[in-house]
Amino acid sequence: MAARFEYRQAEEIAAAFGRRGVRYLFLGKSGAILLGYPDTTQDADLFVEKSPGNGAALVAALADLGFPLTEVHRREILACKDFVQIRYGPFDLDLVFAPDGIETFEEADRRAVTVEGMRVCHIDDILRSKEAANRVKDRESLPRLRSFRDWLLGGGK
């Protein structure tokens, strides 16, 4: 079982992805938590730009972070499949190349914010993604997350 995700690892992602030029955004509950949302989650969700160049940069950055990717798995990431789940690295990671509810990476990147060096989706994109996914666990979490959105954009801090 991988270690629990920590601040240090979020920093390492930002640093490694920055060095390799990976275009990424924290998404999902992990993204909301980085924005200040008080809740718990198990893994980091990263929205990564779907392009051959970004796929190659991502594979290199994951190797830098200590993910011992096999050749087969490297190829799957290079193919930029819509959803990739990695459970054999230093921490659990979900790579989302085409999240529900968000049209393009470019648009999300324009709206995104930087939190202590980490690129994070705008709270509205996190909400849109969860609304579009429409899973039971998303529906359960949406009322509180919407309340957080209103608090945050209302100048909550």
Next chain:
Amino acid sequence: MDTDPSREWIEEFEAAARRPLRERLKYAFIRTRKPVIDDEPFRSFDTMEEYRRWCEANVPSWLGYGRTL
């Protein structure tokens, strides 16, 4: 968008905002084994719809990964 005016939630948001990010992350990320999902070291799906269908067919419904319980 819908707003839940719950005072308790607002107090939680305000309390979280008073803590540094490093401390918040320390308590936000937990580690428990999720059945099925954590059973394989690597999975990939061509489309999100394919992933959603796989979750509904394979992941225990009580984990909430499906669209219905």
